[in-house]
Amino acid sequence: MIFDLGKFAGNTALIAENETLTYEDLKIRSEEISGAAGGRCLIFLFCKNSVASVAGYVGFINRKIVPLMIDAGLDLDLVKNLLELYCPKYLWLPEDLRENYSAYEKIYERDGYNLLATNAETFALNEKLALLMTTSGSTGSPKFVRQSYENILANTKSIVEYLQIGESERSITNLPMNYVYGLSIINTHIFSGGSIVLTEKTLFQKEFWQALKNNSVTNLNGVPYTFEMLQRLRFFRMDLPALKFITQAGGKLDPETHLKFAEYSAKTGKKFFVMYGAAEATARMGYLPAEKSLEKIGCMGIAIPGGKFELTEGGELIYYGDNVSLGYAESGADLILGDERNKRLETGDLAKIDADGYYTIVGRKKNVW
Amino acid sequence: MTNLEKYDKAFIDAFAVSEGDLPTLKYQDIAAWDSVGHMTLMANIEDAFDIMMEVEDIMDFSSYAHGKEILKANYEVDVEA
Numbered sequence: 001m002i003f004d005l006g007k008f009a010g011n012t013a014l015i016a017e018n019e020t021l022t023y024e025d026l027k028i029r030s031e032e033i034s035g036a037a038g039g040r041c042l043i044f045l046f047c048k049n050s051v052a053s054v055a056g057y058v059g060f061i062n063r064k065i066v067p068l069m070i071d072a073g074l075d076l077d078l079v080k081n082l083l084e085l086y087c088p089k090y091l092w093l094p095e096d097l098r099e100n101y102s103a104y105e106k107i108y109e110r111d112g113y114n115l116l117a118t119n120a121e122t123f124a125l126n127e128k129l130a131l132l133m134t135t136s137g138s139t140g141s142p143k144f145v146r147q148s149y150e151n152i153l154a155n156t157k158s159i160v161e162y163l164q165i166g167e168s169e170r171s172i173t174n175l176p177m178n179y180v181y182g183l184s185i186i187n188t189h190i191f192s193g194g195s196i197v198l199t200e201k202t203l204f205q206k207e208f209w210q211a212l213k214n215n216s217v218t219n220l221n222g223v224p225y226t227f228e229m230l231q232r233l234r235f236f237r238m239d240l241p242a243l244k245f246i247t248q249a250g251g252k253l254d255p256e257t258h259l260k261f262a263e264y265s266a267k268t269g270k271k272f273f274v275m276y277g278a279a280e281a282t283a284r285m286g287y288l289p290a291e292k293s294l295e296k297i298g299c300m301g302i303a304i305p306g307g308k309f310e311l312t313e314g315g316e317l318i319y320y321g322d323n324v325s326l327g328y329a330e331s332g333a334d335l336i337l338g339d340e341r342n343k344r345l346e347t348g349d350l351a352k353i354d355a356d357g358y359y360t361i362v363g364r365k366k367n368v369w
Numbered sequence: 370m371t372n373l374e375k376y377d378k379a380f381i382d383a384f385a386v387s388e389g390d391l392p393t394l395k396y397q398d399i400a401a402w403d404s405v406g407h408m409t410l411m412a413n414i415e416d417a418f419d420i421m422m423e424v425e426d427i428m429d430f431s432s433y434a435h436g437k438e439i440l441k442a443n444y445e446v447d448v449e450a
Contacts, residue, residue: 073400202404204396206428229408234424 008193034059036108046093049173052113078140123332154322155282169194184283216242223250245271379413
């Protein structure tokens with residue numbers, strides 16, 4: 001079991017607009033949802049930053065039910081294509097989407113979500129398979145990354161270690177949980193007894209900042225575009241005493257923006273982590289330690305704890321670690337496949353290493369992925 | 370170009386919507402008006418009227434209709450004039 005919820009029973013786990021769940025509440029809720037689905041099978045999880053979505057995810061993972069994570073807003077035609085290709089046993093989705101799947105039987109409902117049984121002929125699942133994640137957001141591509149329980153556990157532990165996520169840490173959902181970076185935030189906080197403020201609001205809505213301030217959120221995480229938005233919102237002038245650290249992933253941050261946030265962090269005593277990863281490596285492969293963020297502008301950093309980087313003669317970055325995923329799936333027939341990568345990932349990124357051992361991404365190899 | 374034409378163009382350029390959809394358009398109503406689209410829209414409006422929007426107004430700018438009120442109240446831009 002990946003998430004030992006009983007260990008943190010009294011801690012706050014999830015803070016939604018109109019309810020707060022302790023770990024005990026989350027344990028009961030997640031077990032009830034996953035229990036309705038019974039045992040090991042494939043389920044489509046229509047992701048939102050809501051209690052039902054997160055509790056469903058936690059319950060499914062703990063009960064070895066394999067969620068295929070898609071954006072709840074994904075175009076219906078694209079979902080139907082995925083349904084035909086993957087033949088899940090169930091759908092766990094917001095009830096306002098129920099009408100699109102009237103042929104399926106509703107067998108359970110909770111917190112605005114429905115569990116629908118497809119009664120489809122299903123595919124066999126490899127015993128290692130834990131989770132299916134898209135490679136690039138909500139494009140609807142039929143290609144998913146096959147992640148194992150070992151992958152999730154290894155990557156979660158590494159991230160928890162270098163970001164030092166503990167019971168007092170609290171994040172907020174400005175990234176979707178069907179995106180590996182967004183999910184890694186949920187994984188690391190629930191694994192460590194920390195808490196997460198669940199909101200569907202964006203950075204451009206007052207309610208987001210109210211939720212962040214009122215709940216004393218301790219960390220904020222964003223993709224390069226988030227950092228442009230933060231500057232637009234004059235983030236540097238905001239008074240956020242509870243905020244301890246900021247992380248960046250999801251593409252290379254331009255050096256100018258990196259410098260501004262590194263300077264802000266140095267001045268305010270907050271930590272700023274530039275990070276590097278991919279869905280193929282569960283989420284994270286590298287990070288720039290916060291104390292180096294001013295010194296190593298433009299750098300991606302070093303391998304995460306337990307991981308290792310290597311450069312090929314052609315300059316391609318190779319990563320080794322227990323978080324390297326099993327491989328891809330392009331249809332349900334691929335779900336029986338085992339580990340095709342043996343903990344080694346060719347990232348497709350071209351990198352260079354400096355005298356201190358820090359890596360910088362300099363380009364992309366042609367014809368990959 | 371009139372102020373209304375400039376204002377409409379800022380939305381049409383940002384979201385590729387037709388003029389008829391504008392009056393009822395709200396933030397997050399359409400896929401294109403997400404947070405990324407909002408950044409583009411704010412830049413378009415600032416350029417069109419040569420203004421600098423305050424953070425409070427950027428966050429308050431929740432619909433096509435309300436945007437007109439914000440411009441009139443805080444930036445001396447009367448879109449309807």
